[in-house]
Amino acid sequence: MRWLSVTLLLSALSACGTPVQQAGSSNIRIADAALSSGSPQVALQVLETTLKTEPRNLEALLRQGKANVMAGNTAAADVSFRRAIAVDSSNTEAHAALGKLLLTTNAIEAETHFAMVADREPGNIQVLNNLGVARDLQGKHAEAQAAYGKALAVNPSLASAQQNLALSLAVSGRPQEGAVMLNQLASAGTGGRKVRDNLAVALALSGDTALAGQVLREGLNPADTAAALDGFRALKPQATP
Numbered sequence: 001m002r003w004l005s006v007t008l009l010l011s012a013l014s015a016c017g018t019p020v021q022q023a024g025s026s027n028i029r030i031a032d033a034a035l036s037s038g039s040p041q042v043a044l045q046v047l048e049t050t051l052k053t054e055p056r057n058l059e060a061l062l063r064q065g066k067a068n069v070m071a072g073n074t075a076a077a078d079v080s081f082r083r084a085i086a087v088d089s090s091n092t093e094a095h096a097a098l099g100k101l102l103l104t105t106n107a108i109e110a111e112t113h114f115a116m117v118a119d120r121e122p123g124n125i126q127v128l129n130n131l132g133v134a135r136d137l138q139g140k141h142a143e144a145q146a147a148y149g150k151a152l153a154v155n156p157s158l159a160s161a162q163q164n165l166a167l168s169l170a171v172s173g174r175p176q177e178g179a180v181m182l183n184q185l186a187s188a189g190t191g192g193r194k195v196r197d198n199l200a201v202a203l204a205l206s207g208d209t210a211l212a213g214q215v216l217r218e219g220l221n222p223a224d225t226a227a228a229l230d231g232f233r234a235l236k237p238q239a240t241p
Contacts, residue, residue: 031063040070056087065097077101092117096127103130107137118147125151129161132168141172159190167198175205 034043065080084094099113114131132147148165170178179202203212
């Protein structure tokens with residue numbers, strides 16, 4: 001990996017003395033190569049050179065955000081994507097990336113970004129799925145289920161949307177429906193351990209704690225199984241209107 005980093009940096013330096021636009025374009029290609037090879041720090045170094053002279057370079061800002069995500073620099077990635085949106089407020093890539101970044105920390109804002117992209121790209125199944133998750137996290141289960149439904153209308157076999165829809169049904173007062181869907185996914189070998197854990201949630205919410213415990217015991221020890229079941233019993237789903 002080190003040889004690649006050195007090669008890319010030398011290539012970036014060789015752009016010195018060329019027109020700004022040409023150098024910026026060259027650096028974008030170098031950054032893409034670095035990102036593809038799993039070298040976000042190299043990409044960040046190259047992009048910094050471009051952004052010093054072209055602070056509103058949208059392509060550079062988008063790649064800077066991606067590189068920061070890969071490097072675990074979430075705060076820096078947030079800044080990069082917001083700067084990209086400031087340059088072009090209609091850029092769906094920036095909105096989708098920022099929404100995903102915010103999903104676990106600010107579901108309300110994440111929803112606004114995903115909704116913007118979904119309006120412009122109604123067939124974007126990943127954004128529709130993430131929009132559903134953002135809504136579920138806020139307790140807006142009916143709206144979340146509508147988003148999952150749109151994703152599944154485009155791709156009925158999208159396992160992540162199937163699983164999210166099933167879990168959303170389970171926690172919103174329709175656990176039997178959710179359990180049936182999750183059992184089908186588990187039987188098909190789709191989703192691995194996660195789908196079986198969610199099946200246990202749905203079963204517990206439907207009142208079948210014995211079967212839920214049986215599912216959990218396949219991957220947990222007795223103490224952890226008991227603790228999980230206690231947590232599931234504490235959930236109080238409300239029926240979806």
